[in-house]
Amino acid sequence: MTGGRLVAAQRLLVEDEVLAPGWLRIADATVVGLGAGEPPGPATTTIDGTVVPGFVDLHCHGGGGHEFTDPDVAHVRAALAFHAARGNAATMLSLVTAPADELLAQVRRLAPLVRAGEAPGIHLEGPWLARSRCGAQDPRYLRPPDPAEIDALLEAGEGTVAMVTIAPELDGALDAIDRLTAAGVVVAIGHTDADYAQTRAAIDRGATVATHLFNGMRPLHHRDPGPVLALLDDERVVVELIGDGVHLDPRLVSSIVSAVGAARAALVSDAMAAAGMPDGSYRLGSLAVTVGDGVARLRDGGAIAGGTGTMADLVERYLVGSPAGDAALRDVVALSSGTPAGVLGRADLGRLTVGSAGAYAVL
Ligand SMILES: [Zn+2]
Numbered sequence: 001m002t003g004g005r006l007v008a009a010q011r012l013l014v015e016d017e018v019l020a021p022g023w024l025r026i027a028d029a030t031v032v033g034l035g036a037g038e039p040p041g042p043a044t045t046t047i048d049g050t051v052v053p054g055f056v057d058l059h060c061h062g063g064g065g066h067e068f069t070d071p072d073v074a075h076v077r078a079a080l081a082f083h084a085a086r087g088n089a090a091t092m093l094s095l096v097t098a099p100a101d102e103l104l105a106q107v108r109r110l111a112p113l114v115r116a117g118e119a120p121g122i123h124l125e126g127p128w129l130a131r132s133r134c135g136a137q138d139p140r141y142l143r144p145p146d147p148a149e150i151d152a153l154l155e156a157g158e159g160t161v162a163m164v165t166i167a168p169e170l171d172g173a174l175d176a177i178d179r180l181t182a183a184g185v186v187v188a189i190g191h192t193d194a195d196y197a198q199t200r201a202a203i204d205r206g207a208t209v210a211t212h213l214f215n216g217m218r219p220l221h222h223r224d225p226g227p228v229l230a231l232l233d234d235e236r237v238v239v240e241l242i243g244d245g246v247h248l249d250p251r252l253v254s255s256i257v258s259a260v261g262a263a264r265a266a267l268v269s270d271a272m273a274a275a276g277m278p279d280g281s282y283r284l285g286s287l288a289v290t291v292g293d294g295v296a297r298l299r300d301g302g303a304i305a306g307g308t309g310t311m312a313d314l315v316e317r318y319l320v321g322s323p324a325g326d327a328a329l330r331d332v333v334a335l336s337s338g339t340p341a342g343v344l345g346r347a348d349l350g351r352l353t354v355g356s357a358g359a360y361a362v363l
Pocket residue numbers: 059060061094125270306
């Protein structure tokens with residue numbers, strides 16, 4: 001194979017090995033060749049840095065001034081392009097709580113983009129969440145899970161709803177988890193006031209992800225360990241961490257990764273429209289948001305309303321706080337691509353190898 005684009009990299013992370021230098025050949029958005037040393041021909045692109053697999057963001061609402069709830073899909077595509085230009089190989093289309101007919105319309109609008117391979121799936125973050133832990137979700141539209149609504153949303157998505165966040169203590173939540181997992185949907189626990197036992201019950205029924213661990217859930221207490229410890233304790237669960245320095249103390253992020261390992265933790269941006277944009281007024285779903293000093297907060301009440309960092313920002317922040325070396329590099333690649341790709345069951349993402357996706361990021 002000699003066609004396609006030939007990328008020469010100062011350093012290239014392939015599986016667990018760092019090739020320095022290394023090269024990649026990419027054709028039709030797929031890696032068709034790679035190796036150590038100088039490239040076997042004139043390079044199309046030369047990179048002074050470390051080439052790693054493109055990031056996989058499991059939790060994102062928009063970016064670059066655009067939101068995924070925009071009725072005009074050109075804006076959805078612009079947000080996806082914003083993140084792709086910053087190293088994402090895959091960006092989940094996360095939707096916040098909305099009235100039933102609106103949510104159905106949003107799913108119908110986004111499904112063709114997923115089917116076309118422009119995004120890995122739709123993530124419903126709501127409406128089946130706890131009122132007391134709603135964060136930046138509009139409490140007017142929160143409701144207990146209703147089997148008919150679940151079926152209608154899954155049908156509207158025709159297989160493109162990839163993930164659902166649910167509060168397991170709600171009436172009917174465990175049955176909803178059965179319904180969702182039977183349809184192949186990844187069930188995440190979040191925006192919840194569940195206790196340890198309720199969380200464990202949800203994991204036993206098939207929940208496998210913690211939606212932004214710590215944020216939007218009953219906090220860890222030494223006599224009431226709640227969802228946080230139940231999610232950390234269980235090998236079946238991958239925990240999302242918004243490692244942007246705003247949602248979580250950076251020392252907590254590194255400590256959690258040391259405790260559970262990078263194979264069980266995923267960095268997520270939870271980015272909203274203001275990612276990559278100046279401070280000002282924005283929206284998250286139906287709610288008005290003000291961004292000041294890069295922190296997005298609801299105009300009413302001041303709850304943190306999503307992130308303004310990109311996956312690349314989170315990765316950079318993580319590396320700054322880590323000891324230099326290949327171990328930290330391997331960890332951050334797992335956190336930003338390998339582990340989230342595994343959550344989605346995507347063997348073509350999260351690694352650079354012949355046959356994998358050709359999207360890469362540079363560190
Ligand atoms: Zn979110």
